[in-house]
Amino acid sequence: MKNGHDFLIITNNPLVERCLGEYYSVEMFEEASYRDILVKVRDLVYASHTLYTHPLSGSVKPNETPYKSVVVSKVPHTFDPGEAEIIAYCIEAFDKFKPRGITLTDPVKRDFQLIDYTLICGAVDFDAAAGLSKIK
C-alpha cells in the first residue's frame, strides 16, 4: 500500500468510496458521467494538482463502463505540461467512442464498479480483495 497522504481519488464509483474511503480522501460525484470525471481531473491538473494515475486505466472502453476513478494530489504542486497533455489526450480519446444506448443491469454495473475499483487498487498498491471482504 502506497503512502497516500497526498492522494485524492476523484470518482463516480460507489464501490471505490465504500472500500477506499477509510484509507484515502475520496471525492465522490455520484451523478457524474465518465467524461465528467475526466473534465474534473483536467481542471485540477490545470490548477497544478499532480496526476498520479492514468485517466484511461483499464481496457474496458470509455463508452462501455460508466465508472471512472482517477487519483490526483490533494493540493496543488507544480503545473506539469506532460500531465496536462495526458488528460487532454484522454478526453479526446473518450469523444471518439459512440454512445452505445445500452441500459446496464445491476449485476453488470456491479462488475464494472469492481473492475474500476481493482484498477485503482492496483495503482495505489491496495489489497483489493481485503478491501472487499471488509464491506461484506
Add this chain to the structure above:
Amino acid sequence: MKLELGFIEIKDIQFSNECKVENGTLFVDAEAVKAFVYEDDDVKAYVKSACFDIAKPGESVRITPVKDVIEPRVKVEGPGGQFPGVIAKVDTVGSGRTHVLRGMAIVTAGKIVGFQEGIIDMSGPGAEYTPFSKLNNLVMVCEPVEGVHQHDYERAVRIAGLRAATFVGELGRNVTPDEVQSFETYGIKEGIEKFPTLPRVAYVHMLQSQGLLHDTYVYGVDAKRTLTTILYPTETMDGAIISGNCVSACDKNTTYHHQNNPVVADLFEQHGKTLNYVCNIITNENVYLADKQRSSDWSAKLCRLLDLDGVIVSQEGFGNPDTDLIMNTKKIEQMGVKTTIITDEYAGQDGKSQSLADADPLADAVVTGGNANEVIVLPPMEKVIGTLNYVDVIAGGHAGSLREDGSIEAELQVITGATNEMGFNRLSAR
C-alpha cells in the same frame, strides 16, 4: 540459450475413451482431462462445472465468451516444465527440447464478469479476423460456484486452462515430431564476436498489468510487481509468460500469443542474417504514472546498456498502455536506439480519428494491427459454444448488437485476436 521445438501436427481432435496422439489426431477422454484439471484446490473450490466441446476449422460454430487460448506443449529434455511458477516448478525454461501440439489449442470460455468478451467464429467472415479459427480447438466452458469472488474465479479458470493444456501437451511426450526447429541467442560478448557487423536488435515486449482481468504473469509473478527486465527469447517461447488478461478481446495477448509471439519468430528468422537478436526486454503497463516513468526509464536504460542499435516495441491494450508505449519509444529513441512500434488503432468507426491516446514525433515508425472500431456483421452460426448472453454488453457491442436471427453487428473489438498488437492477426492493407 538454445531451445529445440518439436512440432507435432494435429489435424483433428476426437473424443474417445482413451487419450493419445496418433497419426495427427488427438484422441481425448474429456473426463480424464477434467479429473486432472480438478486436482487443483482453487478449481475444486470455485469452478462448479467444466464441460468440453470441440470446434474445428470451417464448422458453423461460434465460441464466446473466450477467456484464454493456450497451445499444449510438453518439456521432454532439459530443465523446467510447462508454465513455470504456475503449473511446473519455477526453474528457468527456454533450453532443452519442448514438444508442441501444433494446429490445436485449448480455449477456455464462460462468464467471469457480466461483460465478458471475446468471440471466435470457426467459419464465415468473422473467421477471417481471428487466427484461432484455423485451429482445432478443445473448448472448456467453465461455470462458477455461486457467490465466488471474481478474483478467485478468474485465477481458478486461468489455472484450469493451463492444467488442461498441460494434460494434453503431455500426450505428445513420446510422439516423434513432424518437424524440429532450434532457436538460439548468445551471451553479449559471444553475440558480438559471432556477428560483428550485424545490427544489435532487441524486442521490448510490453505486458498488460493493470488489475483484475488485465494482468500478465512472468514465471508466476504478477507483472505489475516487476521491474523492467531481460528474458532470453526462448523463455517466452517456452511458457514463461501467461495471460490473465481477458478484457479487450481484439488486442489482448492470450497465452497462445505469448507462446507463439510473431515478433520473436520473425526476429529469429533474421537472426544471424540481417541482425543480431540480442534479447527480449519485458516491461509493464501499470496505472500509476510514477510506475510508468520508472519502467520506461528502465527500458531505455537497458537498451543503452546492451548497446542496441534498434528495438521493436509492442504494446497490449488500449488507452493507458498508449502512454507507456510512447514513453518507452521516446526515451529509447533519445538514447540513440531506433524504434519501430506495433499497436492497433481506435480511430473511430469511420477511421478518421486520432488512433492512439498518446503520441510523440519520435514515434515515427509504426506498424498497425488494424482499426478496432471498424464495424462488422457476423452471420448466425448453427452452434454456439458458451453463451451469447453478453454480446450486447461487451466492448464493441451496442444495444441490439445481437439480432433475432443470431447474427451480430458490432465493432471488430469483439473478436479474439482481431487486431493483435504483436501482429499475430490476419488483417492486412496489402
